[in-house]
Amino acid sequence: MSEEPKRGKFRKFSRRSFIVIGGLGTAGIVSALYYGSANQGQPIYSQGTLPSGEQPSVTQSVQTEAEVIPEQTLDELARYILPGGPGKDGIPAIDRPKFISADEANKFLSNEDVVFGLQYQGVVRAYPQTVLVWHEIVNENINGEKITVTYCPLTGSAVAFKGFSKVDGSPLTFGVSGKLVNSNLIMYDRQTDSYWPQILGAAFMGPNKGSILDQIPVTLTSWELWRKTHPETQVLSKDTGFIRIYGTDPYGKYTKDGPVGGRYYSFPVRLTDDRLHPKKVVTGVIHRGSYLAIPKEEFKSVRVANTELGGDPMVAIYDDAEEIIRVFSRRVGNKELTFRISGSGVVDTETGSEWSVKGEGLAGSLSGKQLRPLKFLDVMWFAWYAFYPQTLVYG
Amino acid sequence: MVQSYAIRIAETLASTRRSLADVLRTGRYRKIGILTAVAYLVVYLITIQDIVFANNLGRFYPIPSVAISENWTELIWRPRVTFYWEAIGQIVLTNNVIILLSVPNIIVGSVLGALIGLNVAVAAYSYTCARVCRVRPYGGILGAIPSFFTGFACCAPTFAIALLGGNVALTLGILSVRNLFIPVAISAMVLALIWSTRKMGHLASRAAGQSPT
Numbered sequence: 038m039s040e041e042p043k044r045g046k047f048r049k050f051s052r053r054s055f056i057v058i059g060g061l062g063t064a065g066i067v068s069a070l071y072y073g074s075a076n077q078g079q080p081i082y083s084q085g086t087l088p089s090g091e092q093p094s095v096t097q098s099v100q101t102e103a104e105v106i107p108e109q110t111l112d113e114l115a116r117y118i119l120p121g122g123p124g125k126d127g128i129p130a131i132d133r134p135k136f137i138s139a140d141e142a143n144k145f146l147s148n149e150d151v152v153f154g155l156q157y158q159g160v161v162r163a164y165p166q167t168v169l170v171w172h173e174i175v176n177e178n179i180n181g182e183k184i185t186v187t188y189c190p191l192t193g194s195a196v197a198f199k200g201f202s203k204v205d206g207s208p209l210t211f212g213v214s215g216k217l218v219n220s221n222l223i224m225y226d227r228q229t230d231s232y233w234p235q236i237l238g239a240a241f242m243g244p245n246k247g248s249i250l251d252q253i254p255v256t257l258t259s260w261e262l263w264r265k266t267h268p269e270t271q272v273l274s275k276d277t278g279f280i281r282i283y284g285t286d287p288y289g290k291y292t293k294d295g296p297v298g299g300r301y302y303s304f305p306v307r308l309t310d311d312r313l314h315p316k317k318v319v320t321g322v323i324h325r326g327s328y329l330a331i332p333k334e335e336f337k338s339v340r341v342a343n344t345e346l347g348g349d350p351m352v353a354i355y356d357d358a359e360e361i362i363r364v365f366s367r368r369v370g371n372k373e374l375t376f377r378i379s380g381s382g383v384v385d386t387e388t389g390s391e392w393s394v395k396g397e398g399l400a401g402s403l404s405g406k407q408l409r410p411l412k413f414l415d416v417m418w419f420a421w422y423a424f425y426p427q428t429l430v431y432g
Numbered sequence: 433m434v435q436s437y438a439i440r441i442a443e444t445l446a447s448t449r450r451s452l453a454d455v456l457r458t459g460r461y462r463k464i465g466i467l468t469a470v471a472y473l474v475v476y477l478i479t480i481q482d483i484v485f486a487n488n489l490g491r492f493y494p495i496p497s498v499a500i501s502e503n504w505t506e507l508i509w510r511p512r513v514t515f516y517w518e519a520i521g522q523i524v525l526t527n528n529v530i531i532l533l534s535v536p537n538i539i540v541g542s543v544l545g546a547l548i549g550l551n552v553a554v555a556a557y558s559y560t561c562a563r564v565c566r567v568r569p570y571g572g573i574l575g576a577i578p579s580f581f582t583g584f585a586c587c588a589p590t591f592a593i594a595l596l597g598g599n600v601a602l603t604l605g606i607l608s609v610r611n612l613f614i615p616v617a618i619s620a621m622v623l624a625l626i627w628s629t630r631k632m633g634h635l636a637s638r639a640a641g642q643s644p645t
Contacts, residue, residue: 127512145492275492278503280519282484282530284492 106249111241114218114234114424117307118242121217125225128213130174135274136162139264142272145284148261153195154270154359155186155255163263164188164273169195170288171281173222175273176210183208184253189222189235190288191302192420193318195257196235200250202228209250219423220304236321236416236424257415258359266358306423312430315419320353320362321428322346323412328428330421331362335432341383342431343367343375351411352376353431354383356394361415365396365408444626451629452550461553469542469549476541480516482532493524500533508535515540515614540614547621551628558632 142163146152151166158180169175169188177184188195200209207228214225214232222235231243239249256263263270275283301315313319319330325347336342340355350367354376367374374385376392382399383392390401396408422428456462477483489495501507504520511517519532 123513124511129518147491278501279507280499280501280522280532282486282489282522282532284488285484285486 106237106239108247111239111246114237114307115232115241117218117305118223118232119217119304121215121304123213124215126212127215128171128173129279130176130212131172131273131277131279132176132210133278134175134177135276136271137274139163139268139270139272142260143264145275146260146272148259150260151257152260152263152272153186153188153255153257154263154267155197155253156267157184157197157253158182161267161270162273163260163267163270164195165260165275165283167283167286168273168275168277170286171283172277172279173213174211174224183210185209185211185224186255187211187222187224187235190286190291191217191220191222191304192236192417193316194221194236194414194416194420195255196238196414197253197255198238198250199253200226200248202226202245203248204229204244209245217304219306219420220302221420221424234424236414236420252412252414254410254413256359256361258361262359302417302419306419308423308426309419310422310426313418315417317418318415319418319421319430320364320413321416321421321425322351322353322364323425324349324351328421328425329431330418330428331431332418333362333415336362339432341376341378344431346411346429350374352383352408354394354396357381358394362413363394363396364411364413366411367408369403369406369408447633448626448629451632452554452625455553455557455632458557461557464556465549465553467549468552469545472545472548473538473541476544477531477537480537480541482519482534482537484530484532485528486530487528489524489530490527493522493530495524495527497524498522543618544614544621547618547625551621551625554625554628554632558628561632 142165146165146167152163153166153169155162155164160179164175164186166188169186170190173188173190175186177186182199184197184199186195186197198209198211201207202209205228209226209228211224211226211233214223216223216232218234218241219236221237224233224235225231226233226240226243226245229244231240231245231248233240233245233250238252240246309315313330313332318333320333320336322329322331327347329344329346331342331353336353336355337360342353344351344353350373352365352367352374354363354365355361356363367376372387374387376383376385378384379391382394384390385392385403388402390403390406391399392403392408393399396410398404398406456465474483493499498521500521501519507518507520509517517534517536519534519537521533523531523533525531
């Protein structure tokens with residue numbers, strides 16, 4: 038008799054308690070999620086919006102000698118921003134890179150390991166893919182100049198940049214925003230938090246919108262070939278200040294040709310084209326608002342191609358030593374040259390001068406001259422097309 | 433009003449704590465709880481890839497070796513994604529096994545492991561108690577069922593990440609779901625523990641009523 042009311046009271050008490058505990062739990066979940074997202078450092082701009090106070094211009098366009106990117110293209114691209122998973126700086130850029138000698142690097146690099154080679158201001162450096170795949174960005178200081186070496190594993194593109202903020206003229210350094218567009222890394226500059234897709238090399242959101250970075254060519258090659266051609270090279274150390282399992286690839290078999298989960302790429306892209314296999318590596322050339330994709334593997338047998346881009350004569354030359362395509366203007370002074378293969382180099386038909394694959398005049402009347410290199414980068418076809426649908430395809 | 437709720441919550445938690453103390457006083461259930469917690473922690477660290485099985489680690493690291501990052505104070509609380517933090521050190525055990533040391537990741541795994549261990553210990557206790565006392569043998573274990581579900585809910589996404597390997601989009605999708613599962617699983621397991629210890633109390637009182645005198 039005395040137990041019944043007690044049991045009823047216990048039930049009532051328990052239900053209320055559970056409601057309160059449940060409420061506290063929910064509050065805990067909400068605060069935990071808030072904490073988590075706050076710590077990820079979410080970008081200050083949401084998809085397709087501009088930072089507060091900035092009004093979109095309808096007439097402004099991005100223009101350099103080499104290219105023109107209309108304002109509408111930038112805005113259109115900005116509508117396709119997607120979260121890539123890790124938050125801002127979740128993939129940490131290397132800000133204090135250390136370098137080691139080729140001999141030291143030999144202890145952990147195999148001949149077939151991919152490296153990104155950089156030659157700038159007399160400095161020769163290699164950045165192993167197995168290190169860069171975990172960081173994507175290295176902020177460098179070469180002879181007092183701030184430059185940034187970047188690699189996007191999802192599009193296979195490696196480019197180095199140099200640029201200045203249009204807000205205060207300060208040299209730019211970059212971090213990984215955690216966002217993607219056309220599957221491509223979006224960098225953010227630490228000075229103004231503007232967003233820069235790596236393949237575009239131009240800011241499409243934020244105070245620096247419309248600015249274009251100076252591109253410094255990066256050679257995507259094997260460690261064996263790079264070491265052979267540049268024995269003096271310095272190599273980015275795996276002592277990056279972060280704990281990562283270098284030697285493993287977080288993207289697994291993504292870079293191979295075969296589809297992953299029934300798809301060739303992991304994030305949606307704005308436009309697709311089936312002229313080439315989506316993952317085929319092309320050397321993309323940009324010149325005066327015109328674009329050309331040269332399938333790298335097929336070009337090995339062609340070796341030299343004289344063509345035109347953006348109304349200017351250009352030549353593409355295959356460099357066997359580093360297994361890359363180099364692209365130059367065919368104009369030297371007031372002469373327009375036509376090149377053909379000759380031994381390990383090339384010869385121009387007009388003067389009979391001999392040239393190296395690096396565009397250096399070696400012998401003949403144009404000895405000592407240097408062909409002017411054009412902007413190019415190696416990239417997977419699907420990403421190149423998604424950014425530059427007006428591109429021509431060589432072959 | 434708020435004060436009375438606070439008192440009731442405190443009473444409920446105190447009662448749960450007493451019941452857990454009763455369970456853990458018995459060596460057998462304590463062992464079950466600890467083993468489950470440790471096993472879960474190991475599985476958790478494997479699924480979030482803080483314990484990694486790889487090839488040719490010897491190319492990159494001395495074996496065996498332990499290393500702590502020079503700037504560990506900068507990294508220790510730095511998140512990579514929600515509920516996943518930077519490692520501050522590494523232990524390379526063999527050419528194929530490496531353990532990343534991340535303090536917050538170990539704390540999260542330990543909290544989840546402890547909750548699952550406690551739920552399993554309570555379930556084992558309830559099951560034995562019900563059988564010995566000839567009260568519906570499976571009645572007591574019902575209390576632990578939610579903990580299994582929540583434990584699975586927490587583990588499944590991380591397992592899926594490990595299994596999906598190369599599929600970045602799917603992995604990232606699961607990662608975002610996982611962000612929800614960890615706080616949900618912790619809350620649900622706490623509630624399940626309170627519920628199952630209550631069931632255990634009922635079971636014990638019913639058993640006391642039925643037991644021969």
